[in-house]
Amino acid sequence: MKLMITFSKKEGRKPIIAQAVKDTGVLINVERAFIDSSEGEALIDVPDDQCTLVRERMKALGASVRVLEHGITLDEDECVDCGACVSVCPREVFSMDAGGKLVVDEERCVICGKCIKACPHRALSLKFE
Numbered sequence: 001m002k003l004m005i006t007f008s009k010k011e012g013r014k015p016i017i018a019q020a021v022k023d024t025g026v027l028i029n030v031e032r033a034f035i036d037s038s039e040g041e042a043l044i045d046v047p048d049d050q051c052t053l054v055r056e057r058m059k060a061l062g063a064s065v066r067v068l069e070h071g072i073t074l075d076e077d078e079c080v081d082c083g084a085c086v087s088v089c090p091r092e093v094f095s096m097d098a099g100g101k102l103v104v105d106e107e108r109c110v111i112c113g114k115c116i117k118a119c120p121h122r123a124l125s126l127k128f129e
């Protein structure tokens, strides 16, 4: 299960992920991390059956934790099948069918966020629990 961890500048100085691994004994896979002078954000992957344990420990350490329900989500009402997302995705999640309609293979998504910025109609998003 994927969790989005957000921490403020204050907590950003603490090794929150390392501390959570130590405290819970759960091996955490960090898929993406961004830390600047004001805040930090990390996308982590944890085993489904240990998600609650890690989530609660992270929260106790001062982080905000959101559970990602699944990969990229398409709003079909907003999509105009322009294809702008196809070329930016590093995982070939998007393709066009014979009729020129966008097809999404969500299972391939690694949640890099590139397509969200590329879509001119804001038809792509990530859904949190």
Ligand code: SF4
Residues within 6 Å of the ligand: 071, 072, 088, 089, 090, 091, 092, 093, 108, 109, 110, 111, 112, 113, 114, 115, 116
């Ligand atoms: S978030 Fe990244 S991997 Fe997922 S569909 Fe968008 S561009 Fe592809």
Ligand code: SF4
Residues within 6 Å of the ligand: 074, 078, 079, 080, 081, 082, 083, 084, 085, 086, 102, 118, 119, 120, 121, 122, 123, 124
């Ligand atoms: S970039 Fe947006 S509007 Fe264009 S095909 Fe992709 S999801 Fe649809």
